[in-house]
Amino acid sequence: MNAEAKPLPFPQRQYAGTSVLRERGQREVFCGLTGIVWLHRKFQDAFFLIVGSRTCAHLMQSAAGVMIFAEPRFGTAILTDRDLSGMADPNDELDRVCATILERRPEISTLFLVGSCPSEVIKLDLSRAAIRLTERYSPQVRVLSYSGSGIETTFTQGEDNALNALVPWMPDTDERQLIVVGCVADIVEGQLRSCFERLGIGPVHFLPGASARQLPGVGPNTQLLAAQPFNGTTIRALCARGAHLITAPYPFGAEGTTAWLAAAATEWDVSTERFASVTQPLAARARLALAKHKTLLAGKRVFFMPDSQLEIPLARFLKREMGMELVEIGTPYLDRKMVSSELPLLPPDVVISEGQHVEKQLDRVRAAQPDLTVCGLGLANPLEGEGLATKWSIELVFTPVHGYEQAADLAELFARPLVRRSRLNV
Amino acid sequence: MQLTIWNYEGPPHIGAMRIATSMEGVHYVLHAPQGDTYADLLFTMIERQYRRPPVSYTTFQARDLGGDTAELVKNAVAEAFERFKPEAMLVGESCTAELIQDQAGTLAESMNLPTTVVPLELPAYTKKENWGAAETFYQLVRALLAPVIPTPPVARGPVPSDRRPRVNLLGPSLLGFRCQDDIVEISRLLDQLGVDVNVVAPLGASPADLRRIPDADFNVDLYPEVSRTVSAWLERSFGMPRTTAIPMGVNGTRRFLAEVATLAGLDPSRVEACEAAGFMPRDPTRSRLPRYSRSVDSTYLTGKRVFVFGDATHAIAAATVAQEELGFQVVGLGTYSREFARETRAAAEQLGVPALITDDYLEVERAIAAAAPELVLGTQMERHIAKRLGVPCAVISSPLHVQDVPARYSPVYGFEGANVLFDSWVHPLLMGLEEHLLQMFRGDFEFNDAAPPSHLGVATAPQPIEAAQVVVAPGQPTWTAEAEKELRKIPFFVRTKARRNTEHFAVERGVANITVETLYDAKAHFGR
Ligand code: SF4
Numbered sequence: 037m038n039a040e041a042k043p044l045p046f047p048q049r050q051y052a053g054t055s056v057l058r059e060r061g062q063r064e065v066f067c068g069l070t071g072i073v074w075l076h077r078k079f080q081d082a083f084f085l086i087v088g089s090r091t092c093a094h095l096m097q098s099a100a101g102v103m104i105f106a107e108p109r110f111g112t113a114i115l116t117d118r119d120l121s122g123m124a125d126p127n128d129e130l131d132r133v134c135a136t137i138l139e140r141r142p143e144i145s146t147l148f149l150v151g152s153c154p155s156e157v158i159k160l161d162l163s164r165a166a167i168r169l170t171e172r173y174s175p176q177v178r179v180l181s182y183s184g185s186g187i188e189t190t191f192t193q194g195e196d197n198a199l200n201a202l203v204p205w206m207p208d209t210d211e212r213q214l215i216v217v218g219c220v221a222d223i224v225e226g227q228l229r230s231c232f233e234r235l236g237i238g239p240v241h242f243l244p245g246a247s248a249r250q251l252p253g254v255g256p257n258t259q260l261l262a263a264q265p266f267n268g269t270t271i272r273a274l275c276a277r278g279a280h281l282i283t284a285p286y287p288f289g290a291e292g293t294t295a296w297l298a299a300a301a302t303e304w305d306v307s308t309e310r311f312a313s314v315t316q317p318l319a320a321r322a323r324l325a326l327a328k329h330k331t332l333l334a335g336k337r338v339f340f341m342p343d344s345q346l347e348i349p350l351a352r353f354l355k356r357e358m359g360m361e362l363v364e365i366g367t368p369y370l371d372r373k374m375v376s377s378e379l380p381l382l383p384p385d386v387v388i389s390e391g392q393h394v395e396k397q398l399d400r401v402r403a404a405q406p407d408l409t410v411c412g413l414g415l416a417n418p419l420e421g422e423g424l425a426t427k428w429s430i431e432l433v434f435t436p437v438h439g440y441e442q443a444a445d446l447a448e449l450f451a452r453p454l455v456r457r458s459r460l461n462v
Numbered sequence: 463m464q465l466t467i468w469n470y471e472g473p474p475h476i477g478a479m480r481i482a483t484s485m486e487g488v489h490y491v492l493h494a495p496q497g498d499t500y501a502d503l504l505f506t507m508i509e510r511q512y513r514r515p516p517v518s519y520t521t522f523q524a525r526d527l528g529g530d531t532a533e534l535v536k537n538a539v540a541e542a543f544e545r546f547k548p549e550a551m552l553v554g555e556s557c558t559a560e561l562i563q564d565q566a567g568t569l570a571e572s573m574n575l576p577t578t579v580v581p582l583e584l585p586a587y588t589k590k591e592n593w594g595a596a597e598t599f600y601q602l603v604r605a606l607l608a609p610v611i612p613t614p615p616v617a618r619g620p621v622p623s624d625r626r627p628r629v630n631l632l633g634p635s636l637l638g639f640r641c642q643d644d645i646v647e648i649s650r651l652l653d654q655l656g657v658d659v660n661v662v663a664p665l666g667a668s669p670a671d672l673r674r675i676p677d678a679d680f681n682v683d684l685y686p687e688v689s690r691t692v693s694a695w696l697e698r699s700f701g702m703p704r705t706t707a708i709p710m711g712v713n714g715t716r717r718f719l720a721e722v723a724t725l726a727g728l729d730p731s732r733v734e735a736c737e738a739a740g741f742m743p744r745d746p747t748r749s750r751l752p753r754y755s756r757s758v759d760s761t762y763l764t765g766k767r768v769f770v771f772g773d774a775t776h777a778i779a780a781a782t783v784a785q786e787e788l789g790f791q792v793v794g795l796g797t798y799s800r801e802f803a804r805e806t807r808a809a810a811e812q813l814g815v816p817a818l819i820t821d822d823y824l825e826v827e828r829a830i831a832a833a834a835p836e837l838v839l840g841t842q843m844e845r846h847i848a849k850r851l852g853v854p855c856a857v858i859s860s861p862l863h864v865q866d867v868p869a870r871y872s873p874v875y876g877f878e879g880a881n882v883l884f885d886s887w888v889h890p891l892l893m894g895l896e897e898h899l900l901q902m903f904r905g906d907f908e909f910n911d912a913a914p915p916s917h918l919g920v921a922t923a924p925q926p927i928e929a930a931q932v933v934v935a936p937g938q939p940t941w942t943a944e945a946e947k948e949l950r951k952i953p954f955f956v957r958t959k960a961r962r963n964t965e966h967f968a969v970e971r972g973v974a975n976i977t978v979e980t981l982y983d984a985k986a987h988f989g990r
Pocket residue numbers: 098099100101102103508863864
């Protein structure tokens with residue numbers, strides 16, 4: 037695609053920097069350990085060992101549900117009094133636990149040691165342990181470490197830290213290639229691959245892919261496209277290896293997906309005709325599917341509590357494609373680089389809040405009486421109890437919502453609570 | 463370090479949350495990092511509570527650690543007091559805060575707030591959820607009753623004759639097993655016996671209610687995992703006797719009522735009058751268990767091998783009911799409640815089976831596999847173990863899954879509770895005749911021993927239809943291999959619908975060959 041024919045359907049307005057409400061207080065957000073819930077399904081050859089407390093194990097089982105029937109590829113090494121009092125050497129203990137896991141799961145080729153609040157407070161150095169264990173088990177097994185602790189990370193930052201731990205193991209390459217960064221559902225990956233193929237963009241790699249061992253290369257001719265807004269650390273690490281980030285809005289909704297693909301198409305000099313012939317039918321079909329949800333959602337007022345970092349792109353989608361009004365967009369933290377293409381698409385007077393003081397924020401929710409509040413499961417039923425409709429946000433992370441074919445599914449997730457309320461008569 | 467995946471109990475502060483959330487007018491300030499707020503969803507989701515747990519988390523972060531985390535505690539306590547004006551305030555720490563040693567409870571006490579402040583020290587690296595619940599309940603009751611502890615000797619005289627005897631029902635809490643329904647059932651039975659309920663706690667009680675505990679004549683230890691610490695203290699300090707029988711099953715309920723009658727100074731023959739659950743009960747609103755269990759169709763239950771695991775109270779009682787009242791053969795009994803190991807061992811010995819005391823679910827799984835039971839009575843963890851082993855299972859104890867909190871009235875205590883036990887234990891089994899037919903015609907392709915019981919419907923039954931087996935009717939569109947492959951990526955529970963819709967769509971448009979495109983065209987067309 038030549039430079040003058042960029043198909044970006046957006047005003048290229050500079051984002052002036054809406055004032056951001058920064059808050060400090062009680063947060064009602066998961067810690068980064070939670071990312072293991074989806075990452076351990078994505079990587080089929082990796083095991084996640086949390087080094088933490090009974091609380092960490094309990095979080096995992098409450099968040100994952102004990103509905104995972106197969107033995108999951110994660111576990112917790114619970115610190116006990118013996119480890120804390122110095123009766124046992126935590127490093128020896130860790131070696132013992134890792135040996136048990138690797139014995140039981142010979143198919144595992146990557147073992148992640150995941151740090152938690154307790155392991156960090158007692159300054160247990162997991163990165164050194166990882167080096168030691170890699171020496172012992174290589175070449176069969178690679179041992180990596182990252183932090184998923186609640187004192188360092190929120191919810192989706194766990195994925196960022198896990199991917200970041202893989203970057204040093206990616207080989208060098210000079211090949212011209214695209215890496216899509218951020219975990220997407222398998223079905224989404226398939227659809228996006230076929231889109232890129234028809235556009236003539238490639239080779240394309242996904243990070244994370246099905247393997248934590250077979251990693252794509254990275255180098256000066258690598259272009260990055262972020263599928264999720266929360267992988268800023270990984271993106272920076274890849275850029276430090278020479279890669280370039282193609283900034284784009286995120287592939288939520290028909291418009292977002294077109295803009296996302298267009299950004300890559302521009303890099304690859306895809307002709308306008310070719311781009312249009314590939315994307316127009318898909319976008320049209322997505323818009324058709326979105327139309328029925330728009331009837332319901334347009335004009336409704338939505339409030340985002342901070343949760344997954346998806347709040348800003350999703351708010352943009354709901355505002356621009358569904359015609360919803362944005363009362364407040366809460367986000368656990370604002371990584372401006374990662375949302376630089378999103379912010380200019382939001383209304384200039386939008387209220388963005390960063391961090392959380394949950395009681396004050398709930399006061400604002402009550403005062404605003406939004407038509408829909410997007411929040412975590414701890415808050416959803418209590419708000420319903422106050423007569424407010426809610427959408428529990430974790431579903432937005434656990435459901436395929438990217439790309440054209442899922443655009444309507446995404447809209448439907450927001451429409452369903454409203455539809456349900458209008459149906460119920462009890 | 464102890465390697466685990468699934469756990470029977472959470473950390474002790476979850477037990478404290480169960481007490482605070484069960485009660486009215488209590489607030490809990492927890493010195494903890496943000497991630498620990500996940501615990502709220504146990505109450506809002508599993509118990510479907512429409513109010514937030516009354517818990518404030520200090521939410522300290524790494525960058526606070528060098529600085530003043532103690533100040534964070536004080537702010538959180540002050541803010542929580544200002545906002546919620548609790549009658550009593552619990553202040554404690556989760557595992558991480560315990561390591562940084564801010565002494566949150568002591569800090570809060572030093573603030574001299576005009577409310578009862580109860581500092582909690584719940585060692586997170588040695589103790590667990592039920593212990594935390596029992597300890598919190600005890601600390602709270604003791605703090606509230608400290609001013610009125612009588613001077614010894616504390617022995618009480620007989621119940622005065624001018625009023626009905628009064629008891630407290632101690633131990634029911636949120637995330638406990640069927641507690642809300644049990645207390646309805648037990649209160650009704652006690653009323654029939656002529657005994658009043660003074661206070662039910664912690665569930666539904668306020669600190670003011672706890673202050674009235676000594677007004678009762680004695681205590682009913684309904685869920686000893688939560689109540690035994692406090693009832694033992696009340697016995698020592700206030701001379702209040704306590705019950706030991708667990709009213710589960712017909713016999714358990716009888717024993718319980720007899721014990722209550724004795725403690726209340728009532729004529730034990732009143733128990734006879736108040737329960738008509740005999741061989742041919744006169745009053746059908748009482749337990750049907752004896753009649754059902756003796757009915758000839760139940761003979762197929764005889765000697766069914768059953769493995770029982772759960773909290774000690776429910777596991778021991780369930781094993782006894784299974785053996786005595788349903789005629790099963792108990793082949794294993796165990797608990798994760800180490801605090802009740804002695805009681806469990808004694809019960810197992812009586813049943814002539816080994817006792818399994820462990821909180822390692824893999825060990826439980828091995829024991830179940832080795833015992834080869836035909837039915838497992840357990841927690842939601844055993845449900846998964848049983849599913850893997852292909853054995854039917856009924857849940858009798860916490861930890862719970864949302865489906866173990868039924869909408870209908872389903873106590874497990876009392877005579878009505880016995881009915882519930884009969885139904886929920888017999889339901890997962892194959893019906894007698896069906897079992898015989900299965901033995902006779904093992905080869906039948908849709909009626910074989912891998913098939914689930916037919917009365918359980920198809921929810922667990924459907925085997926994925928392989929593409930090759932699908933017979934294409936004339937005039938029906940065919941699926942390209944690619945489209946078929948794409949279809950299989952759709953979650954199984956909506957796949958059939960997606961297939962049907964797509965074919966419908968293709969027929970309507972005269973499309974003979976379903977491609978991936980057709981699949982998505984149809985998806986967009988039908989929406990959801
Ligand atoms: S998260 Fe919900 S659905 Fe999943 S296992 Fe827990 S209760 Fe069940």
